[in-house]
Amino acid sequence: MTLTRRIIPCLDLKGGRVVKGTHFLELRDAGDPVELAQRYNEQGADEVVFLDITASKEQRGTIIEVIERAADQLFLPLTVGGGIRSVEDIQQILRAGADKVSINTSAVHDPSLLSRGAEKFGTQCIVLAEDVRRNFTANPDATPVALPDGRTCWYEVVIYGGSKPTGIDAVTWAREAEERGAGEILLTSMETDGTKNGFDIPITAAISDAVGIPVIASGGVGTLEHFYEGFVSGKADACLAASVFHYGEMTVRQVKEYLARRGIPVRL
Amino acid sequence: MKKIIIVDYGLGNLRSVRRGIEKSGGRPLISSDIEEISSAEGIVLPGVGAFRDGMQQLGALQRVLIASSSSVPVLGICLGMQMLMDWSEEHGVHRGLGLVPGVVRRFPRREGYKVPHMGWNTLTLPVAGHPLFEGIPSGEYMYFVHSYYADTDTAHTLAGTEYICPFSSAIWNQDRVYGVQFHPEKSGAAGLRMLRNFIAMV
Numbered sequence: 001m002t003l004t005r006r007i008i009p010c011l012d013l014k015g016g017r018v019v020k021g022t023h024f025l026e027l028r029d030a031g032d033p034v035e036l037a038q039r040y041n042e043q044g045a046d047e048v049v050f051l052d053i054t055a056s057k058e059q060r061g062t063i064i065e066v067i068e069r070a071a072d073q074l075f076l077p078l079t080v081g082g083g084i085r086s087v088e089d090i091q092q093i094l095r096a097g098a099d100k101v102s103i104n105t106s107a108v109h110d111p112s113l114l115s116r117g118a119e120k121f122g123t124q125c126i127v128l129a130e131d132v133r134r135n136f137t138a139n140p141d142a143t144p145v146a147l148p149d150g151r152t153c154w155y156e157v158v159i160y161g162g163s164k165p166t167g168i169d170a171v172t173w174a175r176e177a178e179e180r181g182a183g184e185i186l187l188t189s190m191e192t193d194g195t196k197n198g199f200d201i202p203i204t205a206a207i208s209d210a211v212g213i214p215v216i217a218s219g220g221v222g223t224l225e226h227f228y229e230g231f232v233s234g235k236a237d238a239c240l241a242a243s244v245f246h247y248g249e250m251t252v253r254q255v256k257e258y259l260a261r262r263g264i265p266v267r268l
Numbered sequence: 269m270k271k272i273i274i275v276d277y278g279l280g281n282l283r284s285v286r287r288g289i290e291k292s293g294g295r296p297l298i299s300s301d302i303e304e305i306s307s308a309e310g311i312v313l314p315g316v317g318a319f320r321d322g323m324q325q326l327g328a329l330q331r332v333l334i335a336s337s338s339s340v341p342v343l344g345i346c347l348g349m350q351m352l353m354d355w356s357e358e359h360g361v362h363r364g365l366g367l368v369p370g371v372v373r374r375f376p377r378r379e380g381y382k383v384p385h386m387g388w389n390t391l392t393l394p395v396a397g398h399p400l401f402e403g404i405p406s407g408e409y410m411y412f413v414h415s416y417y418a419d420t421d422t423a424h425t426l427a428g429t430e431y432i433c434p435f436s437s438a439i440w441n442q443d444r445v446y447g448v449q450f451h452p453e454k455s456g457a458a459g460l461r462m463l464r465n466f467i468a469m470v
Binding site for chain 2: 002003004005006041046068071072075076077094095096097098099120121122123124125183184212213214215237238267
């Protein structure tokens, strides 16, 4: 009897539609996030994340409508991220039926958004989304992280989808977010994102060790083995993936069956 | 159709709770109106967030809930469950509704365990199961998100779960007041089954 490790499919949405083509040819509407999420649900997904990559004010209504439909049909935890800038935005998304909001760039600009959100809605629904990149320049204030090749670097928080470095140390920021009331950290490494070479294990383990809240590993998964590494070497509490599920390279169930065979507790 | 009221006191994802009950065969109304709640045939008290805020937000509804609990079934979910108890140790000591004996405590720190307890964990159900868990096997998974847990005796426990320590994941007053720490409305088919069982008792 133990808390299971979670597998979380992520859907990138633009204008309320799933971005990228899909190999789920049997779906009536492959671009409909709710239908795709339902498919993941049937495969045994533990939660679902919707990431609104449009995230403009004008399109706000579209994502709200998607959340409402998802909440009406899926009886699973739903996290929504993208363009959340205020307590009002958080409230609107939670009211529509989401259970958690993930906050990225806005939290860097104004860390009090985490505290204000947690105070009003509880820490359990505030997820800090942290995008990070390796930095090899000397920085005595940053937390050194040893890489498998023997080099040492620190990890810098990047914002605006990874395009803008902030100078902020990723481990320090994770700790601050926890103190401010974040209930979970969604960590994406720009080093591994999109590579299919596996999660960025050194920073995942460093942040998981540094905080007392759950950490979701994200970015880079390509094989079943990568999920195992994320949990065991990366010490992640959950693993998130988009494209491997989206393109049907593997199902959530296959991942969980593999993990169960290797002794990782999962809900099957 | 029996009149089931979901108590709206400004906290929590009421939409999911409402949809979960609808999907399970009920026709719930969401209300914060004292008269309406007093006339309910079944009451669901949802909620997320902090204990003290929850009790404050309930305000005058506290008395209504206490009065109704002697005549109609009540189901507390997550914070709603915690508020049924005597008191909570969340950010100081705060009095609850006192409908189920026991205390709400914070998970102790333990190496290798994250708080909140977030994710899917199993229920241990007694052999002679309560109708609230009819059709749900011991070992079934439910979805949890919480940092505080119910500490009560076995006589008031309907289901147990273990995380850092064993705790009561479903409680009752040995009559018709029930509370569950997990979120049945987020626990897939098993959660909906539990909601259906509650509706059947209304």
